[in-house]
Amino acid sequence: MTKRGKLEIRRDILNIIRDNKNSIKPTPLLRKSKLSSKVFQGYYSELIEKSLIQEVTSKNQETYVNLTEKGFRFLERYKAIVDFIEEFEL
Amino acid sequence: MHPEMGAEIIYSFVIIICSLMVYFGTKELYELSSHKGIKYFRQAFLFFAIAYFFRSIIMYALFLFNFKEVLDISPMLIGEVTLFLFVYFSSMAVFSLLYSVMWKKWNGGSRKIYLFHFLAVIIAFLSLIPRSPALRFGLNILLFLIIVFTVYQVYREGKNRKKRSSLYAIYMLLFLFFLLNIFDILIPNFLTQFKLIIYLASITIFLLILYKVLKKT
Numbered sequence: 001m002t003k004r005g006k007l008e009i010r011r012d013i014l015n016i017i018r019d020n021k022n023s024i025k026p027t028p029l030l031r032k033s034k035l036s037s038k039v040f041q042g043y044y045s046e047l048i049e050k051s052l053i054q055e056v057t058s059k060n061q062e063t064y065v066n067l068t069e070k071g072f073r074f075l076e077r078y079k080a081i082v083d084f085i086e087e088f089e090l
Numbered sequence: 091m092h093p094e095m096g097a098e099i100i101y102s103f104v105i106i107i108c109s110l111m112v113y114f115g116t117k118e119l120y121e122l123s124s125h126k127g128i129k130y131f132r133q134a135f136l137f138f139a140i141a142y143f144f145r146s147i148i149m150y151a152l153f154l155f156n157f158k159e160v161l162d163i164s165p166m167l168i169g170e171v172t173l174f175l176f177v178y179f180s181s182m183a184v185f186s187l188l189y190s191v192m193w194k195k196w197n198g199g200s201r202k203i204y205l206f207h208f209l210a211v212i213i214a215f216l217s218l219i220p221r222s223p224a225l226r227f228g229l230n231i232l233l234f235l236i237i238v239f240t241v242y243q244v245y246r247e248g249k250n251r252k253k254r255s256s257l258y259a260i261y262m263l264l265f266l267f268f269l270l271n272i273f274d275i276l277i278p279n280f281l282t283q284f285k286l287i288i289y290l291a292s293i294t295i296f297l298l299i300l301y302k303v304l305k306k307t
Binding site: 007050052070073074077080081083084085087088089090 | 116118119121122123124125126127128130131190191244257302303306307
């Protein structure tokens with residue numbers, strides 16, 4: 001298996017959330033992302049900080065993660081982003 | 091208006107518009123990805139736009155409105171400040187473009203960008219030294235050779251050379267025409283007879299890059 005790049009990992013995390021009807025708890029998200037806990041925490045915080053995902057607390061005080069509009073847009077534009085980076089060798 | 095001034099204004103205007111279209115056209119891709127390469131690529135074109143603004147638009151404003159009478163500021167001082175800003179921003183544009191393709195190789199250390207700012211300030215200060223065309227010429231040639239060597243190294247180590255050769259050719263030409271533009275400003279009567287060809291070639295390079303950007307965004 002080849003090593004995933006940063007953008008690819010972000011896309012994978014966002015895809016997992018979207019494929020779970022846009023609502024998943026952080027622990028199964030960590031498990032499905034196939035990352036170490038420390039690495040996952042870094043990406044998780046970064047995605048929240050960049051407003052690609054958001055945490056929502058349910059009535060029974062459980063935390064769920066949702067994609068924001070920007071998160072959905074990232075997934076839509078992912079191919080364009082990668083093509084652009086490849087085209088200009090960035 | 092003097093025809094040369096008219097050509098100068100149109101030339102700068104086209105370069106500024108192309109550069110700003112690249113800058114704003116890639117805004118969403120950067121906001122979504124926060125990719126460092128895209129960040130410096132965009133910055134390069136913003137710096138190009140600012141540099142060309144100082145190159146011609148301010149000169150034109152001085153010529154048109156006669157600032158000396160309006161603001162009572164020496165045109166010599168305005169000229170030197172404008173020249174300093176032009177050389178600083180155009181050097182930063184080239185450094186940013188170089189950094190956008192080199193940041194991974196340089197381990198993403200953002201300290202280098204401060205070094206580039208420092209170098210650009212030094213180059214801009216040196217361009218103000220009067221009666222030293224040889225120094226200006228030598229300095230810019232040296233800068234150009236360093237950039238060409240660095241870009242060539244990346245190209246040589248690239249995996250898919252065939253596909254990427256057109257991009258590197260465009261970058262090399264961009265750096266070359268940037269250099270000629272610097273000489274055009276710094277050294278009086280340098281390549282006067284080729285001015286129009288240099289302008290047209292520079293515009294073609296910017297339009298080519300803009301086309302590549304629009305195709306991919």
